[in-house]
Amino acid sequence: MPILQFAPFSSVVSPAFWHKLTDLKIDVLRLDDAPVGISGSYGPGRSVHDRETGQDIVMNASFSVDGESFAGGADTAAGQHGATRTVYATGSFKNFNTIEEFKNADKNKLFNDEAQEIWQSIVASRSAKQLTRFFLISYADLKKYKYYYWFAFPAFVSKPAWEIEADGWKNVRTVFSADQLASIDGQVHADRQFFVVSKQGKVGAIEEYEAFFASVPAHERIVGFIDPSADPVNPGWPLRNLLAYLRALYPAHTTSVQVLRWRDLTSSQLGTVSLPAPLPSTTTDRPSAVGWERNPQGKLGARVADLAPMMDPTRLAAQAVDLNLKLMRWRILPALDLEKVSGARCLLLGAGTLGCYVARSLMGWGVRTITLVDSSRVSFSNPVRQPLFEFEDCLDGGKPKAECAAERLKKIYPGINATGHTLSIPMPGHPISPTNPTALAEAKASVRKLEELVESHDAVFLLMDSRESRWLPTVLGASRGKIVINAALGFDTFLVMRHGVRARDVKEGGRRLGCYYCNDIVAPSDSLTDRTLDQMCTVTRPGLAPIAAATAVELLTSILQHPEGNHASPPAPNSDLHPTQSYAEQGESVLGVVPHQIRGFLAQFRNLNLVGDGFGRCTGCSEAVLEAYEKDGFGMLLEAFNDQGYLERLSGLDELAKEGEAALEAVEWDEEADDF
Template sequence: MDLNRLKYATPLQSFVDTTFFQELSRIKLDILKLSSEGQKIYTSVNLENLSKSSVGGSIFLNSQSFDQECWHGVEKDVVISGTLYNFNTIEEFKSLDKQKFLEDRFKDVWERSKHDINQAVSFDMISFADLKRYKFYYWLCVTCFIPQLLSVNIIKKVPIDGVEEIQKWFNMHSKEWVCLLDKKGHILKYSVDAVENSRALCIRDTSNVPETPSTLTKNFLSIFNYHYPAKNQIMVNFIRTNDSSFAYDLKLSSEGTIDRFKVSGWERNAQGKLLPRVTDLSALIDPLKIADQSVDLNLKLMKWRVAPEINLKVIKEIKVLILGAGTLGCYVSRTLMAWGVRTVTLVDNSTVSFSNPVRQSLFGFDDVGKPKAETAANALKKVFPLMDATGVELSIPMIGHPITNEEKEKKEFEKLYELIKCHDVIFLLMDSRETRWLPAVLANVMGKVVINAALGFDSYLVMRHGIYDANDDSERLGCYFCNDVVVPMDSLTDKTLDQMCTVTRPGVALLAAAQAVELLVSLLQQKAVHNVPAGEKNFLGCIPHQIRGFLNEFTTLKLETPAYKHCSACSSAIVQECEELGWEFVKNSLNNPDYIEELSGLRDVKREVENLTEDITEWNIDEEEEFDIIR
């Protein structure tokens, strides 16, 4: 063994903060997605305060490592850049040919550093982020290289002069890793032209091992030898920030051309083995944050490959009001939550009964007797604590049901008005037609999106209401009441139990709830959600007006009906009267059965029908001879 051969210490040690992996998670979800292309990362090497136990400088990575702007103006520290390659599967990470990866990185570094020796220092990192378990596998390498036929031997240790001046020069030139001393001892920036007349090469040394330079020295000597192959002896000053700088006279012996290199650089783990490291953050990160990112992960996986155009932000930020916390309300709430909706308010005036939990997914046996709306909201927050879910116990004033307590019902109206005003989307999921009437009118007054779902025994209706526009009412889709020629009336009084409750096949509610939410999501992908034509398509598919499903034949129909000019809920006369009179309009509607008929024009329609019937009755055929009868 040649005892004079120059030995080297570890180039740089890595320390990776948990915030680095948190930011990597975000970048993986929002930027990288399925890409394994290199992502630039940055850090600085602080050589000022190395502890005596440290073997050298450190690469410290944190959340700011992904932002180049954070490293501008860093004094004294040496800023270095690297590249992160994040793989999509643990198999890809494990099966990567690590030596070939190093050699490919060397080629990049070599080409850069031949033109600028300060580009000879960089690092690379490979990783796999298991975002479901919050485990991060990574391996860092600092590429170090030297020609296979170049040997570096120590001739002798020599005294070093002017260390303080060289240290000051390096402090003033934080981007420089090397400099030259000319024959008069002047400090020069490294350049190809200056190499020939230089007396010494000065290297910023990251090692803290006595009289043993960093392995990065190989890179600088390789480039020096490439620039000046005829110079086989050079004094090298290894400059450190403490008082341990030293100098050697080195002999560079090359037995041939520089065409093949020895490349190294993979970092050893804590046990000193050439193996990757793994960081498990599941126990350290706030579980709520994990849940938050995990919910987003499920949706963003869709965006990566299947539907890259989908706007998840508009879905997440939408505020939804669900009127009716029964079977439909529970299923709609859960489906909205699965789509990433975070703000949901449920409204109901009843309590959980013994028959509810088996059909209504947000209730359990222990909830019997509790208010439905509040219990459902609490159940949503148990599933996902970051849900902004609120339950409101409220009786909605119903047309056809005269007022019995004006003070109480006026407060209920005002509460309903405020709820609709502060939400973006209204789901009408109540048991009766008359309960849906007032919210439908108020939604038109305020121009809100309304999704309506109603159930039969083996059929269902899902529809979106046309949105009223006082300035343009010519082409508008109809609402739930546009096919009626009568005003909704009391359908509950004196009814048997089976007539008062929604008796339906259990699977019908799931079908209707799912399609109601999917209809909303498709609608939200449009630039403007107001009065999107029926059947219009986007990347998610068709956006129908109405969906009518029939479970007895397992068929589905897509229908379209225009707004009816005499509609009891969305005609101009109704909307404008409600907007102008407010509670007085509601009071008149509830107390006077004829008020809405007269206001909407349905009374005139009824008269025309009655007159037409009278005309037909008077048209009596008595004399066959006046007609050509076919026998």
């Protein structure tokens, strides 16, 4: 009789599987190459009748894995799909960390371990659930989006080989009636990929073999399986392990087996397979196994999936831009909460040198919402110092800086939510005449827009080039409880600081930190009128701005990583951390300390961490100023813009000045002069 041959599985991997593996590798597996559970699926084979040739075209079912394959086992997947013909198989997946490890792995051992798992489920548990167990090894080149992989479907080798009887495979319609076939069809589903069948069309699980056939002669017993092969001669690969299962558990009754290859009501087949005599003595030793899948060239070897050509470049960028951050988390800082950073909505007031560098650094940290505000246009002196602008942006009077910078961010990474607003911020010392309705309306609109922007963002960066332009955002940020980061440049010095929370929000036992204006004893005033050329441009060493900008962004990320957020206590000035303790053990952010002020000195290549307490008579963050704004709104702001002495009277600075004068007058000075 002819030797029974089997149609091997052909694997199909959905691109969603590789996308899921990419996320899993970066977020979960990291350097762990231990095998993990996985599931795959296949269905019954089918044939299609070609009307032109009059022949049936065989279409074997593929074994597929997809994005859901990592979600759970075969039982979970099958349960979600109900009584379908889709068979869900469990397996294991091992991803290697380097291509060399993938190539040099002991594949024989890996394969034999999987085969042993199947054999143990047969002889120890008498279970058929592992008969279609599979194995997948891979190496994922996440930078190039290439995935090297190799499937194995372990199947036991029968010695001697099974033979198919001379009459071969018969159509089931010659054996069962239409009603019996309908009954079988209603009872075959994913939970019964291997089953037993009676002549009357009753179906049971293969594990019920002995009880099901208790009074049935051996020659009338039928075993069935959902067959992924539509080949009329060669049954599908799962039959190999089904026959091994029967021989291991029921050797006395399975030298000859009737097999039902179930596909559908019309194309399913029935045949008898048998083992030639004499048979070897029964043993529980595991037979040898085969099952590594051949590649498209017909050789035993790995395949490669190159997703880069078929992927949307925007999606490629989306997966790649955060790679460094995710590697940082799983290699160095497992506690790093990247979602807190990426979800932070950042408002940049100023789109000049500092604004451009801050925006780029924020993108590097994964921030996805960046809004820029500026009132000026790109000039010819800008592109060499401000990295978001090019020469073409300067032509025809220059593009609006904020909108131009936002568009350039989108060109760098299309997934960024970047917007720009041309807006002039009203300032103290720059009067707005109540009798000029146009100017008044413009100021109201600007204030309203700025209030909306501050309200809708989590962090506000003050990156302007004048002192008084920072006052209104300071008030708005303090009133709404936002994180406010201030950066200012000198020639070779810089200041980066976070504004403290307002007085009423300071936690019990906490320390109120000052804002940009807390060291001032006078209100901000006009510093822009009649400036000379060198005063109109921020004259700094070229390397200073990127250093200050990067420091400002790093300060924000440290705040976001600290459990207390902007309430985090600053370290003592220039203090050192204990060398044997982690940052978290010392109550700091996982990124380290969260300073109040950083003053940098480029000439000395030195930074100082300083702490400044909040000032009860500050013109920017004192309760008197904030409460007046919250009560009177634009009316209060208009007075601050128009009346130089208003903020000093409101905050109490004028009284402080009087107290100082009175103290000086009370001092008895020695008026005796030396004789010369």
